[in-house]
Amino acid sequence: MWAALWRHRDVVELLVSRGADVSLVDVYGNNILHWACMGGDRTTVEFVLSLDGVDVNSRGGVGRTPVMWAAWRGHRDVVELLVSRGADVSLVDGGGNNILHLACMGGDRKTVEFVLSLDAVDVNSRGGVGMTPVMWAAWRGHRDVVELLVSRGADVSLVDGGGNNILHLACMGGDRKTVESVLSLDAVDVNARNNFGETAADVARGWGHRQLSDLLLSRGTQ
Template sequence: MFDQHQDSTPILARATLNSMAAAEHQALWLIRDMGHFVTRSLATSALTLSQHDLKMAYSAAVAMIERDEMEELGRLLSDLPNLIDFLPDTEDGLSLLHIAARQGSPNSIALLVEHGALLEQGCGTSQSPEEGPLPGWTPLLIAARNRREDNALELLDWGADPAHADPINGDTPLHCAASLGMERLARRLILTDAPLNAQATWSSFDDELGHYTGNTPLHVAALGNQLDMAWLLIKAGAERDLAKDDLRSPLFYAAARGHTDVVEVLLASGANPNAREASTVGKITTDLTPLHYAVLNGHTHTVAMLLCYGANPTLVESNSRATALDMARRNDDAPIVALLNTAIKRDFTEEVFSGMDGQTITWQRRHYVEMTPFLENLLTECPVNSRGLLVLSDWLAEVLGAENRVHLARVYRALPGDRKQMEK
């Protein structure tokens, strides 16, 4: 009798413990759903879930990704293979690979891809970046937008498409890299044949540019004052004068913002300093030049750099009938008025610091006249495109001084004949 009583006690105890354990698991899941907080005990308990509990398992997997718990995540994915493609019924609609791209590690990305995660899977149902990822964002786009450079590089290693653009606004991973100055990512994207001149369609407004669009990665680099990025894109072959219907090349963006170093990179690569826009506001279409924008916004050093590279201070804007000098006078901007007056007199000798090589450059007409025959012969013997001209400009600056880079660009733009033929 005593022996039977001893045998039944452990049985009752175990039954009680099992019941308590089941209740504890249910309570833990309830806490997670209500408080959005996953504990380690919850994450490990996910291993016992059935295939029908994907939503709860997804929450546990997200916690594992955030904590970089790869062994636990690997076991969970092995037990629930369907979890790899699961998209929660939420506004952002992120798969586990999207989560890993945004806030995980390269290791988590590798593990998910090895388990069959789709590299080009789109996400999201919200309609603005403020609410969450837009529909169609791939893991690579999410990694690039969130400045997770290592994650983006890992995705490219696994074969993510570098040309996949945001289906709503046309941004590519290269636009993101150019905007945020991620040079390692930009180099890899270029090596994998990312489209250098892809044009985004998003639009914005500021007091310096008015309404403007995202346009190409080079436009984005010019907007964000990304000097090294602009240099890299141009040397890779990005078109320096490409523009949409408003005809604003990247030079307009850099000049309006006063990004003098980027202005010089563009000008040294052959960008046209006297390009005209066709920007429509209401019923008025303006045809301002980059110089007009720099003057209107009071960017003295940018004005000087544009003048060094041949910007014409006498060009008249059609609607206002104003030259850059007229605009400077209306703004009562004495330093810029002085600069433009000396340029009009053709004795411009303003010194401007060059961010390209840490030197001060000076444009003097006497030097230009002396150097012109040599530079014309150099360009004749070495036909160049926009990429080659910048390389040649770098060489001239190193061997003969930075001021000769200015002369080379001016001679290049003054060459007779069909320049497009020369660049082919």
């Protein structure tokens, strides 16, 4: 498992030849394929996939499949490989997040573009606490991914389970460029309040992003 994570394919092959049991899982439920996909070395993943008894759609920690871990880590080539080998991209993890949510958390634009090209996941799908992919991208400060998703039809007027819109979430994340990009969208109400009665400026202050709060106040936040 360690060799797979650290991208040492030759060591993985050596250990397998010496009797390493690739059916074992760690305390979180992750098997060797999950770890290889976290590591992101395509040749290691290819070797592991060639072994009998390794399920491409096996569930690991927090209910994630190998392709979910690869997407979260931004390993686009591994995601593509797994999809070609039968990875089911319609599945969700234990928190209700699908592969697009996880790719957007990770923030690799090329990975997100590939997942979107599969036409298997709704760009406005709801995941953990009601968050959509563009909400995750905004919170994590991945401005280029936010802009990509908006260009592909992401609905920026939606709110999550706490009543936070994309601007609230961008302010939690604290990336100024992402906040400025969100502010440029006509559908975002700068004065919208979440379920706690907080505006985006309130959220920015609460998360310690004073400069963002000042920026929002300069844009007309009440």
